[in-house]
Amino acid sequence: MKNGKRLKARKISQLLELYPFLTTFFEDNLINIEGKADLTISELLSTIDEDELEDKALDVEKLTTNISDYIDQMIEFLGEDGNNGVAKLTILPGRNKTGEDENFDPIEINKSEIISIVGPTGSGKSRLLADIEWTAQEDTPTMRKILINDELPDKKWRFSSSNKLVAQLSQNMNFVMDLTVKEFLELHAKSRMVEEEQSVIDKIINEANKLAGEKFDPDTPVTSLSGGQSRALMIADTAILSSSPIVLIDEIENAGIDRKKALQLLVGEEKIVLMATHDPLLALMGDKRIVINNGGIKKLIKTSDEEKDILSGLEKMDSVVQGMRKKLRYGELLSSEDLMKENKNA
Amino acid sequence: MNLVTFSGPPSSGKTSVILKTIKALKERGLKVGVVKFDALSTDDDILYEKAGVPVRKGLSGALCPDHYFVSNIEEVVEWGKGEGLDLLITESAGLCNRCSPYIKEIKAICVLDNLSGINTPKKIGPMLKMADIAIITKGDIVSQAEREVFASRVNMVNPGAIVMHVNGLNGQGAFELSTLLYEKEEKIDSLKGKKLRFSMPAALCSYCLGETRIGESYQMGNVRKIDMNGKGQK
Ligand SMILES: Nc1nc2c(ncn2[C@@H]2O[C@H](COP(=O)(O)OP(=O)(O)OP(=O)(O)O)[C@@H](O)[C@H]2O)c(=O)[nH]1
Ligand SMILES: Nc1ncnc2c1ncn2[C@@H]1O[C@H](COP(=O)(O)OP(=O)(O)OP(=O)(O)O)[C@@H](O)[C@H]1O
Ligand SMILES: [Mg+2]
Ligand SMILES: [Mg+2]
Ligand SMILES: [Zn+2]
Ligand SMILES: [Zn+2]
Numbered sequence: 208m209k210n211g212k213r214l215k216a217r218k219i220s221q222l223l224e225l226y227p228f229l230t231t232f233f234e235d236n237l238i239n240i241e242g243k244a245d246l247t248i249s250e251l252l253s254t255i256d257e258d259e260l261e262d263k264a265l266d267v268e269k270l271t272t273n274i275s276d277y278i279d280q281m282i283e284f285l286g287e288d289g290n291n292g293v294a295k296l297t298i299l300p301g302r303n304k305t306g307e308d309e310n311f312d313p314i315e316i317n318k319s320e321i322i323s324i325v326g327p328t329g330s331g332k333s334r335l336l337a338d339i340e341w342t343a344q345e346d347t348p349t350m351r352k353i354l355i356n357d358e359l360p361d362k363k364w365r366f367s368s369s370n371k372l373v374a375q376l377s378q379n380m381n382f383v384m385d386l387t388v389k390e391f392l393e394l395h396a397k398s399r400m401v402e403e404e405q406s407v408i409d410k411i412i413n414e415a416n417k418l419a420g421e422k423f424d425p426d427t428p429v430t431s432l433s434g435g436q437s438r439a440l441m442i443a444d445t446a447i448l449s450s451s452p453i454v455l456i457d458e459i460e461n462a463g464i465d466r467k468k469a470l471q472l473l474v475g476e477e478k479i480v481l482m483a484t485h486d487p488l489l490a491l492m493g494d495k496r497i498v499i500n501n502g503g504i505k506k507l508i509k510t511s512d513e514e515k516d517i518l519s520g521l522e523k524m525d526s527v528v529q530g531m532r533k534k535l536r537y538g539e540l541l542s543s544e545d546l547m548k549e550n551k552n553a
Numbered sequence: 554m555n556l557v558t559f560s561g562p563p564s565s566g567k568t569s570v571i572l573k574t575i576k577a578l579k580e581r582g583l584k585v586g587v588v589k590f591d592a593l594s595t596d597d598d599i600l601y602e603k604a605g606v607p608v609r610k611g612l613s614g615a616l617c618p619d620h621y622f623v624s625n626i627e628e629v630v631e632w633g634k635g636e637g638l639d640l641l642i643t644e645s646a647g648l649c650n651r652c653s654p655y656i657k658e659i660k661a662i663c664v665l666d667n668l669s670g671i672n673t674p675k676k677i678g679p680m681l682k683m684a685d686i687a688i689i690t691k692g693d694i695v696s697q698a699e700r701e702v703f704a705s706r707v708n709m710v711n712p713g714a715i716v717m718h719v720n721g722l723n724g725q726g727a728f729e730l731s732t733l734l735y736e737k738e739e740k741i742d743s744l745k746g747k748k749l750r751f752s753m754p755a756a757l758c759s760y761c762l763g764e765t766r767i768g769e770s771y772q773m774g775n776v777r778k779i780d781m782n783g784k785g786q787k
Contacts, residue, residue, distance in 0.1 A: 231709065232709055234675075235674070235675040235706065235709045235710055236675070236709070236710055237675065261754060263678075264651055264678035264679050264682070264751065266679075266682070266683075266751065269682065269683070272713065273710075273711070273712050273713065276712040276713050277708075277709065277712040280708070280712055333723075333725070337725060337726075337728070337729070341729050346732065347728060347729075348580070348728070365729075366715045366716075368704045368705065368707065368708040368716035369704075369705065369708065371701075374697050374701075375692075375697060376697060377692070377693060377694070377695065377696055377697060378693060379693060379694045379695070379696075381694075382695070382696055382699065383667075383668055383694065383695050383699065384670075384671070384699060391698070392698075394671075394702055395698045395701065395702055398701060398702045398705040398706075399701070399705075437696075441696045441697060441698065444696070444697070444698045445697045445698070448698065449697060449698075449701065450701075
């Protein structure tokens with residue numbers, strides 16, 4: 208409640224000028240401020256009569272703390288630079304499922320790096336992602352420890368709702384909100400309180416259109432986007448509008464988007480990208496890969512030059528498969544020539 | 554014994570989250586039991602039983618389940634002590650947006666789901682506003698953007714609460730939640746003298762008492778009339 212004292216003296220009109228985000232706060236808390244600009248917070252709250260308090264289930268004391276808590280949180284949030292300043296993430300060893308110590312040198316991951324995580328089913332890939340999200344401090348089943356910028360992580364990474372360390376790309380490819388692309392992005396931008404909303408929205412739509420096969424325009428309802436378009440919009444939005452400096456991807460399947468460009472977009476926005484995958488194409492797109500077995504990190508492997516060549520080969524094979532998929536979809540017959548043919552606009 | 558109250562709209566994922574969380578607590582050697590409060594029927598007790606969790610259920614019938622909760626919570630605590638539980642969890646279906654089963658000094662958790670729409674947080678009353686922890690489920694079926702927007706709406710009506718994302722299906726986040734539920738030093742022997750976080754309205758009208766006839770002369774007690782002239786209540 209750093210603001211407690213300062214808030215007491217101020218009028219609503221002054222507060223709204225200083226903290227425009229309070230308008231939505233009052234709305235969402237069902238407090239009518241119309242015609243009450245000259246009152247202070249406590250005067251405002253005292254104009255609400257007993258019946259209304261009871262009707263709307265309001266609690267004056269709780270509201271007073273909430274307003275001041277909320278302002279503190281927003282000031283802190285708005286004060287941070289875009290990426291909340293995470294330049295480096297470090298994973299320190301813990302132990303595997305059978306309790307043996309993990310045997311690896313601290314793994315340092317810098318911003319703009321892509322790390323893939325590989326290992327058999329049930330080996331602990333998702334657990335590692337969860338350790339990072341929770342900034343584990345020897346208090347998870349793996350006993351691992353996570354450092355941020357070489358230091359013990361701030362508590363805010365665990366508990367604040369606006370300063371999340373990690374954004375996670377959903378496996379699901381459909382939106383549930385019934386809004387157009389533009390309205391949807393406006394809503395997200397408002398909740399993140401970005402300045403220059405319009406240019407950010409344009410940028411996202413533009414980037415998303417580069418990732419998806421067929422273009423869409425801002426007035427398309429998000430629920431009628433194709434799987435590939437939805438996925439493209441989700442990735443572009445996460446890259447550009449999410450405040451989280453780290454992006455986790457747990458099994459992103461091939462969904463009619465250019466996955467390589469998608470990863471480049473994410474790291475281009477100075478994010479750290481970690482992805483758990485069983486897909487060789489994705490695994491090799493990482494700069495490095497973490498190998499997990501029996502709950503423990505076995506190795507950290509740097510993607511070799513030979514592997515990078517293999518990756519381009521794999522991409523060609525992938526494109527052949529895409530081409531066949533397309534033909535089948537349009538009722539065509541496949542011929543053995545198709546095995547050679549790359550699909551140019553997969 | 555510790556006591557934690559879970560509440561949240563129907564089908565928001567309370568049971569799924571509680572079950573995954575209990576799994577993590579059991580691994581720490583803690584004995585956990587659940588009492589489920591609902592209005593007309595529930596099969597949650599079967600789910601808990603299947604998972605080997607001691608369980609009791611209470612159906613409030615025609616009463617508001619939260620009113621019923623307060624009138625019975627003492628007995629529930631006695632049961633938990635008798636079972637030798639380390640942690641007693643109550644699960645209440647938040648059927649009444651006006652009431653909440655939260656008690657001062659007893660950890661209160663509200664479970665909401667991402668699918669319920671971004672205007673849900675402001676529609677839910679004390680059940681969300683008075684909670685210590687707000688859990689958001691079903692993040693797997695919405696986008697990162699939708700999760701962020703929903704969480705910011707939750708934060709707006711209860712900035713003091715810890716907001717956590719837990720997946721009721723795969724348990725993501727449940728271990729993390731489990732670390733916030735049990736404190737060794739905490740000992741609840743009885744709730745006598747403790748207070749509700751928010752008063753519950755009596756809301757008694759003749760229809761609550763079984764009246765079925767329609768017409769002004771049958772309406773008694775706490776009756777409120779809709780305003781058909783204006784645009785409705787502000
Ligand atoms: N996709 C998805 N489904 C979930 C998640 N959590 C719960 N569910 C599903 O949602 C449905 C309702 O979950 P429950 O845990 O029974 O919800 P509840 O709040 O206990 O419901 P009541 O006690 O009946 O009010 C079930 O079909 C769950 O499998 C989640 O995180 N993701
Ligand atoms: N070091 C560890 N110590 C104890 N338990 C662990 C450890 N690592 C992982 N586990 C547990 O093992 C289980 C399986 O791990 P996880 O779900 O992370 O596997 P996964 O690699 O993601 O599997 P999939 O490929 O099927 O998604 C989880 O319950 C997890 O908590
Ligand atoms: Mg997994
Ligand atoms: Mg339930
Ligand atoms: Zn009620
Ligand atoms: Zn009634």
